[in-house]
Amino acid sequence: xxxxxxxxxxxxxxxxxxxxxxxxxxxxxxxxxxxxxxxxxxxxxxxxxxxxxxxxxxxxxxxxxxxxxxxxxxxxxxxxxxxxxxxxxxxxxxxxxxxxxxxxxxxxxxxxxxxxxxxxxxxxxxxxxxxxxxxxxxxxxxxxxxxxxxxxxxxxxxxxxxxxxxxxxxxxxxxxxxxxxxxxxxxxxxxxxxxxxxxxxxxxxxxxxxxxxxxxxxxxxxxxxxxxxxxxxxxxxxxxxxxxxxxx
Numbered sequence: 001x002x003x004x005x006x007x008x009x010x011x012x013x014x015x016x017x018x019x020x021x022x023x024x025x026x027x028x029x030x031x032x033x034x035x036x037x038x039x040x041x042x043x044x045x046x047x048x049x050x051x052x053x054x055x056x057x058x059x060x061x062x063x064x065x066x067x068x069x070x071x072x073x074x075x076x077x078x079x080x081x082x083x084x085x086x087x088x089x090x091x092x093x094x095x096x097x098x099x100x101x102x103x104x105x106x107x108x109x110x111x112x113x114x115x116x117x118x119x120x121x122x123x124x125x126x127x128x129x130x131x132x133x134x135x136x137x138x139x140x141x142x143x144x145x146x147x148x149x150x151x152x153x154x155x156x157x158x159x160x161x162x163x164x165x166x167x168x169x170x171x172x173x174x175x176x177x178x179x180x181x182x183x184x185x186x187x188x189x190x191x192x193x194x195x196x197x198x199x200x201x202x203x204x205x206x207x208x209x210x211x212x213x214x215x216x217x218x219x220x221x222x223x224x225x226x227x228x229x230x231x232x233x234x235x236x237x238x239x240x241x242x243x244x245x246x247x248x
Contacts (some may be wrong), residue, residue: 002097003028004132005071006079008050009063013081014039016165021048023084026094027077033067041081061147064140075101077132078140078149080164083110088160093132104137105130105151111161114173115223122217122227123210130155131162143190144183170226177234185241195242203239208232 006027010017011034021030030050034042035057042052055066068076075097079085085093089108096106109126112119119125130138130149138151167173188195211217211231217224 001099002075002101003073004075004077004093004097005029005031005073006077007064007067007071008032008045008079008081009060009067010034010037010041010045010081011057012037012039013041014044016081017041018044018048019084020079020081021045021050023086023090024077024079026085026090029072031067031071033063033070035063061140061142064147068135068140071135074135075132076135079131082165084163084165086160086163089158089162092158092160096132101134101156103151103156104153105133105149105155106158107155108132108158108162109160110164112164112166114167115170115226117220117223119220119223119227121220121224122212122215123231124227126161127164128157129162132158144187145180173230177230177237181234181238181241184238185245188238188242189245193242194246195239199239200236200243204232204236207235 004027006024006029008017008020008030010032014037017032024030030048032042032045032050032052033055034045034052035055045052053070055063057063064078067078077093107128107130110129112124112127114124130151133149133151137153138149140147141150142148167176208228208231211228212225217228220227
């Protein structure tokens with residue numbers, strides 16, 4: 001019956017860390033890797049029984065691999081501070097770990113709470129993430145964006161959702177879009193990708209149609225429309241920044 005460590009990477013997450021840790025009381029260890037919080041993040045985490053370590057920021061991928069290496073157990077569930085493992089998902093994880101898991105990694109569908117509701121349409125859902133894995137056969141990989149766990153062998157899936165409280169409001173959403181598109185454009189530029197008029201004219205409307213119609217954002221009313229427009233804007237901004245990098 002394998003034991004499991006939950007790892008959480010933090011920086012000034014006092015608003016979320018307590019609830020995140022409370023949602024993983026089923027774990028054998030909760031390990032928080034903090035990179036210099038100046039709020040009550042570390043105090044709350046310790047009060048909840050988590051082990052807290054400090055490590056200067058070196059990027060999401062490096063921090064998460066470091067957390068897995070320092071975990072007390074080979075099976076690791078990587079949790080972001082703004083995420084929660086609700087009871088149905090916790091039950092699935094416990095049931096899986098009651099024996100020898102047949103796969104070395106497992107993906108979980110993630111649902112985001114935004115604009116007053118759980119969003120189960122657009123590109124927001126199901127947003128599968130590999131979060132439970134055996135560190136002996138898996139490792140975080142990536143560059144600036146789209147970090148993910150690469151597993152040696154096939155990957156299983158959970159049925160129940162991981163809950164995500166990603167955005168405080170639309171302002172927060174748009175600020176993150178700005179940061180993300182800068183990193184995404186940089187990553188594309190360094191890989192040799194270039195942007196032209198076609199990318200700026202075709203890709204954003206296509207993204208809107210995919211989100212609003214094909215991914216059923218229309219069923220989520222005004223929130224679905226807003227998210228579909230922002231997702232299209234994100235695509236436009238990413239290619240515009242990529243075009244700008246070439247001109248520099």
